[in-house]
Amino acid sequence: MDIVVGYINSPEGEAAVDQGIHEAKLRGGKMVVVHSMVGGGREDSEDYLRSAEAMARVEERIKAEGLDYCTHEYVRGQQPVDDIMEAVNTHDAELIVIGVRTRSATGKFLRGSNALEILHDATVPVLCVKRDVLETDED
């Protein structure tokens, strides 16, 4: 069965891709990578360029693993949760993989986050992955 990975250009997004590769291998299905940008001027051209480069690197990693995959890059004013659920329905996916941030000093964590929206609305199981806290801090 296929899986959907919610990708953002961040250490959490990379963690989601790593876990997604693991899950796609276990399940023998396609890895569907969804990259949402809101569009409508919310991001600048530098953001788009950096994201396109990041997605190209993600594709290279998945190809190197020999996995069947496809990508959806959405820039159409939807929230990430809507794009992810559309991909789940299109591919009849059995799993969503997303990156979540580690707890902040203020303990705010998931409040108001895209991750919480996805947990709210998902109709299939959601696998939440953190960046490897042992890695060098990149942000």
Add this chain to the structure above:
Amino acid sequence: MDIVVGYINSPEGEAAVDQGIHEAKLRGGKMVVVHSMVGGGREDSEDYLRSAEAMARVEERIKAEGLDYCTHEYVRGQQPVDDIMEAVNTHDAELIVIGVRTRSATGKFLRGSNALEILHDATVPVLCVKRDVLETDED
């Protein structure tokens, strides 16, 4: 690799067990079922009896699948997240599976829930599963 399932006697708990069986088969590891009750008078004797019966049914289901498993029933005043993380560390588990409630009419969902605490503190990926919304409503 082993997986840890956080079990509570509820439709969400049953959904976590179902998904846990699926994940344990995929991964070929042991299924570690953790059932936390706070103890210290927070639950009454009826609660303990019902939970013991529910756990016995869970064990029968896992046995019927032919899976390697073990159970930990904790009643010692800890929060579920602490019991789950102890089991993760003891078994060097690669995954936690928990049930989460569907969004409430008031949208409160995960706030202050055990699920959110587990998502906060987990050092391994957490798979969040909802009850099958197509099933008859039991609560």
